[in-house]
Each structure stands twice: as structure tokens, then as C-alpha cells.
Amino acid sequence: QTIQPVYNFNAGPSALPSAVLEKAQQELLNFRGTGMSVMELSHRSAAYEEVHNNAISRLKTLFSIPDNYEVLFLQGGASLQFSMIPMNFLQKGQKAAYVNTGVWAEKAFAEAKLFGDPYEAASSKESNHRFIPNLHDLKINQDDEYVHITSNNTIYGTQWKDFPNTGEVPLIADMSSDIMSRPVDVSKFALIYAGAQKNLGPSGVTVVIIRKDMIEKANPNLPTMLKYSTHSKNNSLFNTPPTFGIYMLGEVLGWIEEKGGLESLAKQNEEKAHLIYDAIDESNGFYIGHAKPESRSLMNITFRLADQDLEKKFLEEAKEAGFVGVNGYRTVGGCRASTYNSVPVEACMALRDFMIQFQKNN
Numbered sequence: 001q002t003i004q005p006v007y008n009f010n011a012g013p014s015a016l017p018s019a020v021l022e023k024a025q026q027e028l029l030n031f032r033g034t035g036m037s038v039m040e041l042s043h044r045s046a047a048y049e050e051v052h053n054n055a056i057s058r059l060k061t062l063f064s065i066p067d068n069y070e071v072l073f074l075q076g077g078a079s080l081q082f083s084m085i086p087m088n089f090l091q092k093g094q095k096a097a098y099v100n101t102g103v104w105a106e107k108a109f110a111e112a113k114l115f116g117d118p119y120e121a122a123s124s125k126e127s128n129h130r131f132i133p134n135l136h137d138l139k140i141n142q143d144d145e146y147v148h149i150t151s152n153n154t155i156y157g158t159q160w161k162d163f164p165n166t167g168e169v170p171l172i173a174d175m176s177s178d179i180m181s182r183p184v185d186v187s188k189f190a191l192i193y194a195g196a197q198k199n200l201g202p203s204g205v206t207v208v209i210i211r212k213d214m215i216e217k218a219n220p221n222l223p224t225m226l227k228y229s230t231h232s233k234n235n236s237l238f239n240t241p242p243t244f245g246i247y248m249l250g251e252v253l254g255w256i257e258e259k260g261g262l263e264s265l266a267k268q269n270e271e272k273a274h275l276i277y278d279a280i281d282e283s284n285g286f287y288i289g290h291a292k293p294e295s296r297s298l299m300n301i302t303f304r305l306a307d308q309d310l311e312k313k314f315l316e317e318a319k320e321a322g323f324v325g326v327n328g329y330r331t332v333g334g335c336r337a338s339t340y341n342s343v344p345v346e347a348c349m350a351l352r353d354f355m356i357q358f359q360k361n362n
């Protein structure tokens, strides 16, 4: 059976580098001479421990993580971090500032309300989340327990270009949909978290980068699995970790190394996104971008067709032409192309050409 090649623009789980998938396939039945699959190794074995520690050290090096931070591999997705963060750092009567830039930010905010008294530091809701609020407009108080932001808004296609200086107040970021797509000054953040399934690997692994003083000051009266300290003390091996996902994540990081690291990846991500944004901007209003240009995401490109009836046809024809995942989020509609790290430039060129041709034909 011949398999049609596809251009994968899924929002998550999303494309993985084909070189990584091929390597995983080659190693699947006999992992580096062990005679077993990496999935079959004990998580206490030397062979697995090497995979695990290699993934952590690659992450630290590539993302230039300072020594006073730890990298944890947890489960439960970014969604469990929405709860774990307030559970560990926020109690009744304490305040935390949440910036509302979309659905995921709102979900994080809702969880914080269960534990303390969070408030909205700024919001883009009235514009249907077309922009990232101005850094000067954030209402942050020095007695806040932390400030929470979503660095890239997967559904609306907006992305923070600069991050606020929050002084002594810990800055926490959900980087699920743009982690390691560009260099970031990690020292600005007290905690960064991300589900792996967009830029780093398969679903099932959640990366948490946490400053050590945060681990120490967290609420000690929590269930064992929900304390950052449990995972930190045990090098994320307190219980059985998602070993296959961590192996894949380590291989994706190896691929990023081969690509020349985050600087070169960022440059390529910028080029890729601009291919599609240019098609929108040069369409004379045939395609309409959702995000304001200064807030545009380089990971999720959201747009509509001015003619709503044509939108359905566009999505149908895109699907037929082998473009996967170009439809917008289920509750928002429209079109969205996710151009994460692993999406090759050729796929973006093909989508741009398709968009231009569709406009000509219609």
C-alpha cells in the first residue's frame, strides 16, 4: 500500500522530525544492544538512566538553563501544572497575577481560584484575544505570590515577544506551544512548564524547569506526587516515568543540536511563519489574519477567509491536497497552521503556494 505524503500542521500532538522517527524505528526492537525495546527497559537500569540523564542534560545545555534550576519530567500534561502551581505556591488569602490571553490562560486561572485569590493582571478577551497586552499595562503587585503568563497562545495565534520584569515576584510561564522554538532568558522565570507534544516529543511527558528556591518554599502539606520536591529529590524517578516519551524527547533534542541549536531554529521558524503570513498579507483581504501583526505567533498562524462560504471549500481542498490540521480550534473555527520546530520549510512553502493558488481559482 502506498502512503500519500502529508504536510502535518497539527496543533498538538504535532509533527515530529522524520529523522527522529526513523531512528526510533531502527532502535525499536533492540535498543543499543540490550536486545529489548527502550519501552521494555527497567527505569532503574543503567541503559535507561543514561537515556533519562541525557535528555535532562541536553535540555539544560540547549536552553541555557542556569545551575540554580532543575529540569523535571512529570505526567498529567500542562493541565496538571495549572493545578500544581497554585497548590504549591498559593493559599487562601494570597494573591497571584494571571494574564488572560486565551483559553489555556483562563483554565490555569480557574484552577488557581480553587486554592487562593488570583486576579487578572491584564486581558485581551474583549478583542477575542488578538493581542498580547502591553508589558506596561500589567497590574502586578509586589506582594503577589507569582505572575502567570502563557508565552504562546495556541488557539488564537499570539505570542509574547518580550517578557515582563517582575522584580522579586516569581514569573511563571506556560510555554507548552513555543518551548525551545527560540532562545529565552530562563533566569527571568521562576518556573517554566510545557507538555512535550508540540515542540519536544510525544504526549505523556511534561517538562518543568523550576528555580531551586521555589521547590524549597512550596507548600509541604500536599500529596506526595503533587509536590515538586518529590520529583526533584528523585531526579524525576520517584515512580515509573514515561520512559518511551523521555527517550523520544532526548532524540528530538539531539535533532535540535544537529540543526545548530535554538538560534538557528528560531531563524528558521521565523522564515517558515513569514511564508504563510506573507500569503495572508499579500492577499488583498482574501485571507484575514486573526492576531494583530505585532503579537503574531511564529508557531500557530490563525486566519479566516473573508468569504465564509469559501472557508469550508478551502479547508476541504487543503485536506485533499494533503495538508493536515489546518482547521482552527474546535470552538473558535477558522484556519490555523501550526509551524512547530519539526515542520519543514518545504511544508510551509507548499501551504503558501496552495493558498495563493486557491485565491487565484476563487
Ligand code: PLP
Pocket (backbone or CB within 6 Å): 012, 076, 077, 078, 079, 080, 104, 150, 152, 153, 154, 155, 174, 175, 176, 177, 195, 196
Ligand atoms: N497550554 C497550552 C498553551 C496549550 O496549547 C495546551 C494544549 O494544547 C495546554 C496548555 C494543555 O496541555 P495538555 O494537553 O498537555 O494538558
